[in-house]
Amino acid sequence: MHIPDGFLATPVWAALDAVSIPAVGYLARRAQRDLEESRAPLLGVMGAFVFAAQMINFPVGIGTSGHLVGSALLASTLGPSAAAVVMTAILAVQAFIFQDGGILVLGANVFNMAFAGVLAGYLPFHYWSAGRWRRFAVFLGGFLSVLVAALLALAQLLASGVPMPPAILAVSAGLFLVTALLEGAITLAVFQAIERIHPGWIRKPSPAGGRVTASLALAAVMLGTLGVLFASSFPDGLENMAGRLGIAGQARNLFETPLVDYEFRFFQSEWLRKGSAGLIGLTVVYLVCAAMARGLARRKRA
Amino acid sequence: MHYLNLEDWTRRSSPVHAREARVKLAALMVFLIAVGSAGRLPWPVAIALALLLLAGLVAARLPVAGVLLRAGAVLPFGLTLAVVTALAGDLGRGASLLTKSYLSAVAVVLLTATTTLPEILRALESFRAPRLLLLVVQFLYRYLLVLAGQATRMRMAAECRGGRGRRWRFQAAAGSLAVLFGSSRRRADGIYRAMLARGFDGRWPALAPKPFRAADAWFLLIAAGAPLAIRLSPDLPHLGAAWLR
Numbered sequence: 001m002h003i004p005d006g007f008l009a010t011p012v013w014a015a016l017d018a019v020s021i022p023a024v025g026y027l028a029r030r031a032q033r034d035l036e037e038s039r040a041p042l043l044g045v046m047g048a049f050v051f052a053a054q055m056i057n058f059p060v061g062i063g064t065s066g067h068l069v070g071s072a073l074l075a076s077t078l079g080p081s082a083a084a085v086v087m088t089a090i091l092a093v094q095a096f097i098f099q100d101g102g103i104l105v106l107g108a109n110v111f112n113m114a115f116a117g118v119l120a121g122y123l124p125f126h127y128w129s130a131g132r133w134r135r136f137a138v139f140l141g142g143f144l145s146v147l148v149a150a151l152l153a154l155a156q157l158l159a160s161g162v163p164m165p166p167a168i169l170a171v172s173a174g175l176f177l178v179t180a181l182l183e184g185a186i187t188l189a190v191f192q193a194i195e196r197i198h199p200g201w202i203r204k205p206s207p208a209g210g211r212v213t214a215s216l217a218l219a220a221v222m223l224g225t226l227g228v229l230f231a232s233s234f235p236d237g238l239e240n241m242a243g244r245l246g247i248a249g250q251a252r253n254l255f256e257t258p259l260v261d262y263e264f265r266f267f268q269s270e271w272l273r274k275g276s277a278g279l280i281g282l283t284v285v286y287l288v289c290a291a292m293a294r295g296l297a298r299r300k301r302a
Numbered sequence: 303m304h305y306l307n308l309e310d311w312t313r314r315s316s317p318v319h320a321r322e323a324r325v326k327l328a329a330l331m332v333f334l335i336a337v338g339s340a341g342r343l344p345w346p347v348a349i350a351l352a353l354l355l356l357a358g359l360v361a362a363r364l365p366v367a368g369v370l371l372r373a374g375a376v377l378p379f380g381l382t383l384a385v386v387t388a389l390a391g392d393l394g395r396g397a398s399l400l401t402k403s404y405l406s407a408v409a410v411v412l413l414t415a416t417t418t419l420p421e422i423l424r425a426l427e428s429f430r431a432p433r434l435l436l437l438v439v440q441f442l443y444r445y446l447l448v449l450a451g452q453a454t455r456m457r458m459a460a461e462c463r464g465g466r467g468r469r470w471r472f473q474a475a476a477g478s479l480a481v482l483f484g485s486s487r488r489r490a491d492g493i494y495r496a497m498l499a500r501g502f503d504g505r506w507p508a509l510a511p512k513p514f515r516a517a518d519a520w521f522l523l524i525a526a527g528a529p530l531a532i533r534l535s536p537d538l539p540h541l542g543a544a545w546l547r
Contacts, residue, residue: 004376005410006402007383010339028432040434041497042490044441045449049486051442052449056457056482058475059468068479077483089438096414096422097308097443099375099407104334162383162399163390189473193480201487 001153002094002109005102009160016156017107023115024088031081039082046078047086047093058186066182071113071149072121072141073187076129077194077201080122087114112152120221121145121187127214129205135188137205142187144218147180148225155229308372311364311415317517318362318416323425325518329525330413336533337406342398348405350532355408358525362416369415373407380404419443420506433505440506445489453482 008016031043050070057065074083088110094100101109121141128137154172158164164172195202312319318326337343337351359366380403387396414422423436456478460471534541 002379004379004403005334005338005406006380006404007399008338009341013338024435025432028434032434040437041441041493042487043434043438045445045486045490045493047438047442048445048449049483051446052453052482053479055450055453056475056478059471061468085435085438086442089435089442092435092439093442093446096410097419099373099410102334102338102376102403102406103330103410104338104406157383163387163392163395165386165390168386168389185472186476189476190479190483193473193476194483197480197484201484 001112001150002091002101003105003153003156004099005104007102007160007162008105008108008156012156012160013105013108016111017104020107020110020115024085024110027081027084027088031079031085034079034081043078043082043086044089046074047089050074050086050090051093058182058189060182066179066186068186068190069142069146069183071117072125072138072145072183073190075118075122075145076125076138076141076191076203079203080118080126083118083122084114087118108153108156112149112156116152116221116225117145117149120148120218123214123217123221126205127217135192138191139184139188141184143180143184144221145187146183147176148221150176150179151225151229155225158229307368308411308415309418311368312418314363316361316363316416318358318412318521320512320517321416321521322512322514322518323417323421324428325514325522326413326417326525327422327425327429329522330409332526333409333529334406336529337402337409340402340533342395343402344536347532347536348398348401350535351405351529352408354528354532355405355412358412359408362412364412364415369408369411372415373404373411376403376407421512424511441493445493448489449482449486452485453478456482 031039050068053068053070055067057067059065071083071087074086078086091101091106091109091114095103095106095109121144124137124140124144128134128140154169154176191202333351340347343351356366359369377400380400384396384400387393387399420440423439427433427436460474460478463474
């Protein structure tokens with residue numbers, strides 16, 4: 001689900017851009033370090049492959065068909081950081097050339113599909129695909145990559161105050177589930193076909209033994225996603241509970257932050273206050289990141 | 303593929319085409335922030351922003367109907383959410399969401415119809431975007447049509463062979479994708495060797511680079527200043543009062 005511009009509230013898109021922009025920089029550097037130089041054309045052509053894969057339809061039944069989304073397949077063949085870079089490139093081309101997803105909210109779409117989606121698609125493969133659970137792990141990777149990305153997008157829309165009646169939420173959750181099951185099945189089928197042609201194209205999974213780590217990591221990703229979803233559908237839950245328990249009156253901020261409740265009180269008008277608070281927050285985060293990067297670079301040189 | 307008319311549009315010539323990509327990108331970001339930071343866009347502001355975009359389209363000598371149609375790519379998602387919002391009892395908000403997303407999409411098309419992708423990527427590079435990511439986007443864009451053509455031919459071949467039930471066709475599609483995956487990998491190796499042979503040093507040469515002119519500065523001033531002024535106009539009395547106090 002590609003979110004277009006205009007649907008997310010300023011604090012939501014600004015915060016996700018502030019997370020995604022430095023993260024893409026880090027992942028690109030990491031992917032460049034892990035790979036030989038020849039991989040830049042490879043990653044680009046693989047991105048084009050994912051685009052082209054949409055031309056090939058998988059029959060589902062009742063006259064409908066689906067196609068590969070690809071983040072789990074990319075993660076299990078190129079590795080997670082390279083897959084995240086390829087997915088980011090795909091999302092950028094979709095936003096600029098195909099008007100599929102917005103520019104200002106590119107950070108949000110990258111976070112959902114290129115980071116969370118790739119991670120959720122890669123973890124089951126990495127930890128479980130060495131043993132007899134191999135087929136299930138690949139299926140689960142495809143399934144989770146789509147489900148996690150879609151749920152996060154839904155959570156961001158809810159957090160931005162787009163109202164959704166429970167019936168609509170239930171229908172969209174059902175649709176996401178079906179799409180995710182289909183992606184799992186397609187990923188597994190393509191994965192097995194690739195393995196038959198050339199087993200060397202699939203990455204080596206981690207040797208068995210990381211089952212506890214795997215379960216914990218997967219549980220963390222799922223809990224994080226569901227937690228965000230619930231927090232955004234009931235944004236006032238915590239405040240409501242605090243009010244009921246009577247602790248709201250006693251609660252006091254430890255630090256008097258300048259951007260209390262995401263508003264900057266210099267301006268009279270609503271949007272100027274909220275917008276400027278978001279932008280100032282974004283600038284502060286950017287400056288902190290830039291300072292940290294400079295410090296790290298200096299330490300490395302020393 | 304439907305992005306081809308976009309490439310044709312970038313080859314036209316107009317005062318907007320002639321501007322430097324960094325300037326256009328900065329103006330686009332200002333426009334998007336002006337629209338995207340609004341909770342609800344007041345109608346006079348929305349209409350003024352739409353007229354500004356229209357002026358941009360006319361100055362860029364672009365087919366107005368074609369651009370508006372292209373930006374309509376956001377409508378399926380936008381209309382669905384707008385209807386949901388209206389069903390939840392907030393028709394005004396739904397209309398505002400739809401307007402904001404459509405105006406943003408038209409602004410993006412205005413940039414991509416007057417600026418080639420290599421120019422945009424070069425501008426992003428000067429804004430310190432990661433080099434590997436930009437290289438990947440370049441390769442992706444260059445080989446998009448090649449691989450899409452190959453995929454279409456494979457699909458046609460599979461259909462000509464005839465289907466033997468859903469399960470078989472599912473497996474055949476998976477097999478086609480695996481073959482496409484393999485040939486893409488081999489193609490990437492070939493591309494890399496050919497590039498090395500031609501002396502590729504990690505960056506694309508700029509074809510006909512545009513120098514920064516005084517006209518670019520004026521364009522930035524107008525194209526970034528106008529949406530900001532329109533957006534802030536309802537707040538100007540408040541700002542003035544705050545300033546005086």
